[in-house]
Amino acid sequence: MNSALPKTPAANDDIIATDKAAVWHHLSPHQQWDTKDPIVLKKGVGMRVTDVKGKTYLDATSGGVWCVNLGFGRERIAEAVRQQLVDLCYFAGSYATEPGALFAQQLLTKMPGLSRVYYSSSGSEANEKGYKMVRQLAHMKGDGTKHKIIYRDRDYHGTTIGALSSTGHEQRTAHYGPFAPGFSSFAHCLCYRCPFGKTYGSCNIECARDLETAILREGPDSVGAVVLEPITAGGGVIPPPPEYFPIIQEICQRYGVLIHIDEVVCGLGRTGAWFGYQHYDVKPDIVTMAKGVASGYAAISCTVTTESLFNEFKHNDGNALNYFRDISTFGGCTAGPAAGIQTLAILEEENLIQNTRDMGDYLMDQLYALQEKHPVIGDVRGKGLFVGIELVSDRTQKTPVTEQQTAAVAGHCLENGVMIGRTNRSFSDLNNSLYLSPALITTKTELDEITTAIDAALSSVFSQQ
Numbered sequence: 269m270n271s272a273l274p275k276t277p278a279a280n281d282d283i284i285a286t287d288k289a290a291v292w293h294h295l296s297p298h299q300q301w302d303t304k305d306p307i308v309l310k311k312g313v314g315m316r317v318t319d320v321k322g323k324t325y326l327d328a329t330s331g332g333v334w335c336v337n338l339g340f341g342r343e344r345i346a347e348a349v350r351q352q353l354v355d356l357c358y359f360a361g362s363y364a365t366e367p368g369a370l371f372a373q374q375l376l377t378k379m380p381g382l383s384r385v386y387y388s389s390s391g392s393e394a395n396e397k398g399y400k401m402v403r404q405l406a407h408m409k410g411d412g413t414k415h416k417i418i419y420r421d422r423d424y425h426g427t428t429i430g431a432l433s434s435t436g437h438e439q440r441t442a443h444y445g446p447f448a449p450g451f452s453s454f455a456h457c458l459c460y461r462c463p464f465g466k467t468y469g470s471c472n473i474e475c476a477r478d479l480e481t482a483i484l485r486e487g488p489d490s491v492g493a494v495v496l497e498p499i500t501a502g503g504g505v506i507p508p509p510p511e512y513f514p515i516i517q518e519i520c521q522r523y524g525v526l527i528h529i530d531e532v533v534c535g536l537g538r539t540g541a542w543f544g545y546q547h548y549d550v551k552p553d554i555v556t557m558a559k560g561v562a563s564g565y566a567a568i569s570c571t572v573t574t575e576s577l578f579n580e581f582k583h584n585d586g587n588a589l590n591y592f593r594d595i596s597t598f599g600g601c602t603a604g605p606a607a608g609i610q611t612l613a614i615l616e617e618e619n620l621i622q623n624t625r626d627m628g629d630y631l632m633d634q635l636y637a638l639q640e641k642h643p644v645i646g647d648v649r650g651k652g653l654f655v656g657i658e659l660v661s662d663r664t665q666k667t668p669v670t671e672q673q674t675a676a677v678a679g680h681c682l683e684n685g686v687m688i689g690r691t692n693r694s695f696s697d698l699n700n701s702l703y704l705s706p707a708l709i710t711t712k713t714e715l716d717e718i719t720t721a722i723d724a725a726l727s728s729v730f731s732q733q
């Protein structure tokens with residue numbers, strides 16, 4: 269024991285002070301902690317978490333960022349992870365482990381058409397692996413020209429420089445440049461704010477066709493892949509129109525462009541299907557996932573590919589460099605796949621994907637009712653237990669409310685013991701959406717509690733309007 273280490277503080281005030289003195293929090297302007305305390309969370313059971321001061325919150329965010337899909341306090345997952353750590357905590361991914369092999373096999377049964385799982389430890393990293401595969405493929409099959417990746421406006425693919433280079437959130441990316449070359453964007457698909465000024469029903473799905481414009485602009489010989497969230501998450505919860513993905517698929521086929529679907533948020537049940545892309549008619553070449561894979565009980569991410577993509581790296585024509593020369597050190601942690609095996613089993617045994625569909629429908633109905641009552645609700649959209657509520661000060665002009673007002677709504681809910689999400693410094697004038705992503709175990713009782721809190725918050729924050 270190192271006697272110089274400080275003792276673990278016993279009193280709640282001590283831990284708050286310790287946190288304030290030592291931790292640099294994610295996504296947080298730290299000046300706020302000069303005048304108030306951070307919420308230090310101590311215990312979670314089901315959908316409720318309790319802080320060190322004894323206040324309990326209903327969590328409508330699955331751990332803040334759509335992660336803890338099975339709820340807190342799952343002893344079964346913890347026990348499986350504990351046993352795995354005792355048996356074999358880690359080995360580098362150039363070796364095999366039992367949970368790694370078994371989880372990959374079980375995961376692939378949910379992903380017809382895909383057949384290889386590459387492990388890493390975060391969503392950003394899983395996406396970077398996909399990008400590296402595309403770039404290396406361009407070198408193996410040609411002179412490296414066909415390496416560019418097209419991404420969609422309002423999508424987010426992670427925090428690393430490569431992932432940020434493919435992110436369409438101007439405030440998230442601001443000041444972090446210069447970015448990696450070889451990335452270029454095309455239009456988002458939010459009908460409520462159509463980038464082409466069209467109306468769904470009388471449009472030609474210009475948003476999907478804009479991918480072709482981007483490919484032609486960059487030069488088809490230079491474009492290797494398009495990366496897309498199946499449903500944009502942090503960029504506003506944006507499900508595409510039903511015609512969208514078949515058009516994307518057709519364009520990609522025509523120009524020999526791979527489809528990389530980022531399921532980091534949608535993966536494993538969140539939208540009421542195993543994967544978000546499975547709602548749509550599309551055959552991805554690469555699928556990445558992270559948050560829900562082990563429901564937050566361990567860090568794990570996966571880059572899943574087709575067998576034909578994998579084979580490009582297997583048959584290397586004697587070239588010493590033509591295999592995937594990549595490693596993720598913590599992709600070799602066995603806790604991730606051990607927790608993933610339990611996550612898959614619980615999703616099936618408790619019929620949680622069906623529950624997500626049923627409860628998602630109920631939640632949408634409740635929110636449409638709130639929209640009738642509150643003119644500030646401009647749009648409600650989502651799929652399954654993955655919902656965005658866009659707030660506007662004027663429905664006709666669709667004038668967004670300010671980020672401060674959106675934060676005030678979330679803050680009012682928090683005061684009243686309900687945690688909801690919101691757009692967090694992503695866009696210069698569109699940080700105006702509230703996000704709901706309750707755990708997939710939710711019942712109508714919790715959903716009623718959540719909508720009641722939002723109802724009260726909207727009444728309070730916008731009472732002067």
Ligand SMILES: Cc1ncc(COP(=O)(O)O)c(C=O)c1O
Binds near residue numbers: 531
């Ligand atoms: C769609 C999407 N992709 C990738 C990421 C990055 O994942 P991570 O934070 O685990 O690197 C996120 C994180 O929120 C995300 O929402």
